[in-house]
Amino acid sequence: MNIDESLFRAINGFAGQSAWLDQWALNFSDPGLLWTPCLLMTGYWLWLSWREAVMAAPVLAASIGLLDFIGARLKDLVARPRPCMALPDIHQIEACGKTFGFPSNHAINSATAAAFLQMLYPRSGWVSWPLVGLIGLSRVYIGAHYVTDVLGGWMIGGVLGAGSAWLLLRYSHFRISPKRLPV
Numbered sequence: 748m749n750i751d752e753s754l755f756r757a758i759n760g761f762a763g764q765s766a767w768l769d770q771w772a773l774n775f776s777d778p779g780l781l782w783t784p785c786l787l788m789t790g791y792w793l794w795l796s797w798r799e800a801v802m803a804a805p806v807l808a809a810s811i812g813l814l815d816f817i818g819a820r821l822k823d824l825v826a827r828p829r830p831c832m833a834l835p836d837i838h839q840i841e842a843c844g845k846t847f848g849f850p851s852n853h854a855i856n857s858a859t860a861a862a863f864l865q866m867l868y869p870r871s872g873w874v875s876w877p878l879v880g881l882i883g884l885s886r887v888y889i890g891a892h893y894v895t896d897v898l899g900g901w902m903i904g905g906v907l908g909a910g911s912a913w914l915l916l917r918y919s920h921f922r923i924s925p926k927r928l929p930v
Contacts, residue, residue, distance in 0.1 A: 754894040755830055758887045762838035769840050775885035807863050810911040811856050818855045822847040831890045839890040851892045854900025857882045859908035866912030
């Protein structure tokens with residue numbers, strides 16, 4: 748047994764032992780769970796700086812959409828079976844995905860958003876990164892991914908999400924700097 752399988756089994760071994768933990772993991776694996784916080788965050792973002800929100804939100808959405816597509820293509824290219832397909836004796840609390848496992852698109856999408864927002868608003872990381880961690884952990888817990896599937900998704904999403912925000916910050920009209928006072 749390799750270290751990836753050992754880590755997977757250590758986390759997935761808790762599945763099926765607590766209805767509360769199982770429901771928690773299923774909730775964090777459900778992309779629909781994030782719609783309400785995303786809408787609230789968007790409203791706050793518009794209130795805080797509508798100009799930045801109107802410019803950055805489409806870039807963030809396009810980044811997530813593009814990386815979700817790339818993640819799906821990488822799954823076909825790498826062709827790594829999910830643990831729920833490769834390991835018969837796991838605790839599976841959700842139907843096994845139809846595609847391969849590496850990288851985790853949940854991890855890609857959540858890390859893209861967290862890295863993007865942290866580049867624009869450095870203090871946002873204390874909220875977004877723990878959420879990214881919980882989403883990734885839930886994917887291993889329910890039996891859908893190995894730990895390295897999640898780590899790979901975090902790396903891809905983190906680097907490219909931060910890169911998208913970095914490029915946006917280079918656009919001179921994104922943030923209007925305060926006018927200099929005459930000396």
